[in-house]
Amino acid sequence: MYKVFGVIGDPVSHSLSPVMHNSAFRELGLKAVYGAFQVKKENLKSAVEGIRALNIGGVSVTIPHKESIFHFLDEVDEVAQKIGAVNTIINKEGKLIGYNTDWLGVLKAFEEKGVSLKEKRVVILGAGGASRAVVFAVKAGLAKEIYILNRTFEKALKLAEDFGVIPLPWEDLNKAEGDIIIQTTSIGLKSQESPVSQEILKRFKIAMDIVYLPLHTQFLKLAKEYCQIIDGLRMLLYQGVEQFKLFTGMSPPVKLMEKVLYEEVK
Ligand code: ATR
Incomplete structure (x- = not known):
């Protein structure tokens, strides 16, 4: 069975996270797939409930939800609390835990x-x-x-x-x-x-x-x-590398992720 991951945000169509994570999943032969979910502010609560209901493995969180998502999570790790923003959610057996890998x-x-x-x-x-x-x-x-x-x-x-x-x-x-x-x-x-x-x-x-x-x-x-x-892709790449480790417990192919990102913005 494939495990599902994704990014929630609005707008989200420009996000480079899907190509970055999917290329890494493929390279490592993981049965996992990463999508982009456009979630409007007023639907954030039900979207988070959807992560639980559909047993989605984890999500990246982007504009404009990084701060407001706090209320809907079961736990937020100490650093994300200090920063005041969550950019990663891990679904640990139904418990949703927020992290921040941007820093x-x-x-x-x-x-x-x-x-x-x-x-x-x-x-x-x-x-x-x-x-x-x-x-x-x-x-x-x-x-x-x-x-x-x-x-x-x-x-x-x-x-x-x-x-x-x-x-x-x-x-x-x-x-x-x-x-x-x-x-x-x-x-x-x-x-x-x-x-x-x-x-x-x-x-x-x-x-x-x-x-x-x-x-x-x-x-x-x-x-x-x-x-x-x-340039801005350096931060995107390395926050994604840390995020991938949280999603899978594995180290991703960084060079490949870098290559696909730069190809996307060419
Ligand atoms: P993000 O999550 O990407 O930081 P944001 O929270 O909407 O997005 O913040 C956008 C930042 O860009 C803010 O610092 C904003 O300044 P304000 O706090 O005054 O809104 C800044 N910004 C956007 N357009 C700007 C402009 N034309 N001139 C100066 N600052 C601008």
């Missing part, structure tokens, strides 16, 4: 490039759901100073309160400087624009974008001349 994806994306976060000054743009895992990862990497800039200042304040980082108003972008800049807003995704000019990007050594469609966002294109860049 591990961020850490690994830096680690593979040989970039240490330790003692660094890090500027993070955006204070949405995705930003929380980024902030948690940067803190775990022992950065020295972490600044959060967000269009809606109240949300930056809330993040600052939850994680002990420094909130700054969006207008202060012009003054931003540091070692590493991480772009977590949805600006590049929606408009092909960069939230920061090249003048500002010049002041950093490393620039990471978590948006991966397009792969080379305007932010990364501008940064490339002056910074080492880290």
Whole structure:
């Protein structure tokens, strides 16, 4: 019997998780299949009940459910609780347990490039759901100073309160400087624009974008001349690797997953 996995979100049709996980299942000869389920906010509760009823093995959770899904789970592991977001659910004999692998994806994306976060000054743009895992990862990497800039200042304040980082108003972008800049807003995704000019990007050594469609966002294109860049697929890949381990208890073929992801965005 095939075991079923999937991603729940809205929108979800653009998700690259199905090709990533299905290629890994196939390569390892596992009887498992991964689909994409579009779940509207108002249907989240019944969708979670459906995971139990259909005995789905596990799901990835994406926009806009990463925070609201908490209420419907039987258990949430300690790290996901600290982050305040769940991106993975495992069905353990009918008990649904929430985890977060996004932050591990961020850490690994830096680690593979040989970039240490330790003692660094890090500027993070955006204070949405995705930003929380980024902030948690940067803190775990022992950065020295972490600044959060967000269009809606109240949300930056809330993040600052939850994680002990420094909130700054969006207008202060012009003054931003540091070692590493991480772009977590949805600006590049929606408009092909960069939230920061090249003048500002010049002041950093490393620039990471978590948006991966397009792969080379305007932010990364501008940064490339002056910074080492880290594209959004790195985080997606490595959060997926950790997720696969939770789903199956096995290590996935990382190189194959990487190859299919980059082919998809070509
Ligand atoms: P995600 O889960 O991907 O983080 P989100 O929670 O909707 O999605 O967050 C989107 C982020 O992009 C927020 O930080 C948002 O800023 P606000 O909190 O002010 O809404 C930011 N964002 C989106 N469009 C933006 C724009 N045009 N200018 C500045 N920030 C923008």
